[in-house]
Amino acid sequence: MNSIIKVDNLTFEYISEEKSHRAIDNLNLDVKRGEFVAIIGHNGSGKSTLSKNLNAILYPTNGDIVIDGMNTKDEENLWNIRQKAGMVFQNPDNQIVATIVEEDVAFGCENLGIEPTEIRERVDSALKNVDMYELRERQPHLLSGGQKQRVAIAGIIAMRPECIIFDEATAMLDPSGRQEVMNTIKRLNKENNITVLLITHFMEEAVEADRVIVMEKGRKVIEGTPKEVFSKVDELKRIGLDVPYMTELAQLLEKDGIEISNDILTVDEMVGELCQLR
Template sequence: MKEAMVKCENVSFKYRAVEGEEEKYAVNGVSFEVEKGEFLVVLGHNGSGKSTIAKHMNALLIPSDGTVIVDGLDTKDQKNLWEIRSRAGMVFQNPDNQLVATIVEEDVAFGPENLGVEPEEIRKRVDESLKKVGMYEYRRHAPHLLSGGQKQRIAIAGILAMKPKCIIFDEPTAMLDPSGRREVLKNIKEINEMYGITIVLITHYMDEAAQADRVIVMDEGKVILEGKPREVFSNVKEMKEIGLDVPQVTELCYELKNSGINIDTNILNVDEMVDALCQLR
């Protein structure tokens, strides 16, 4: 049995939108684990609680009830805070909010410098991290002159330079154009597959979720579906009821099945769709 990188046990988080009003649940009784080395996607529409649970995974938020354990450390213990954040890095939606320096390599060095890493080791980490995200040749460029996708890759390099065991991506492609989205997602998958870093990706894009090892679907602060992408997306009716789509080919198979055509509905891509249609002949 694999070891857990993140363990959420009956986690709830309440907030008060306006002073004097009743508290509302952003997350309500959520339990799941993220295995070390796993690529997990948390899927849901706006207001589902997915970003709130993400912020619990590196102690930006502390649960109102329940427990979050990150690599064996309880987020409620103040003494664990910096250790948790060095083990579980976070990349946010807007790359401009994460870039702090005027030169790319200085930006990537910012995190390890704050961790007190020796200068020689920082130099090594900066070069390694920029190579991992394919941005080494831009190391002396000004970040603000780069494209959205390139900026997001610099933000990822900055987290990688801190040598985390886990990276939580909170809708990192939401502000990017399609080509930027593709390059960032390719990068995220490479980091997971080549370096064994645990990935938690928060998104509402079906094509991104389809590439994960496992998908958790949230709605109204609760986990409503969980499993491999193939299993989750075959629940077309349930997904549509909560306002989420499924990959287009999966939906097409679902509609064909409803029309009386005997076709597999556990299909995620065009190649599988072509194979399934050929078998009908």
């Protein structure tokens, strides 16, 4: 399985007249095709700065980012990079530009110069993929937050990217909206083999990934499977991060003398463990 994203010794500094701030410090990252990677870290850890570098909104101060063989520093690659790696931002209202759902999903394809019949096919397919086809003629401002974000995702997948970067894409949604979007993300990854890079501060979202990367002060400090990462409860709390609720509950039960696995991540795993104690 070859890499679609390769980050080599990336450093990024915000520079003003008075001072400079190093947001990313010599970071290395390798994401394989079809992989689902979650990146977590508290505010100021550099994760959103990383996402903007990956999509060539920002450019490295030092080091290189290569998306499917294309270096983000090469201006002639910019358009192709953004087609290859789509991006979904925190606020869906910032990505919705049209007054009708299906017109908004078609917008990116029209900019690519795709034939109208092909656009029609892509729009319908993308809306069905995110369970929004029945609302294709609805005005976006009448949708819920979760529905708007799914429209934004449909607009990206209509352009047929191989990778989608979600930059805190569920941060402004209620629990129901977050679940809608997470179900869509998981389906795109598993059924469509789209590579997913999920930047989030919700630990319950990170447990769904194949691999979790923890950032602190612009550096990668922990990396592994969700079970490996979230087993480091004390280390995560030291850098200001929570762990999944079920992991914390399992630890409390264990301290009370109940023999229970300490790497539980989900409600289903917890129920399974408790049933075995009966």
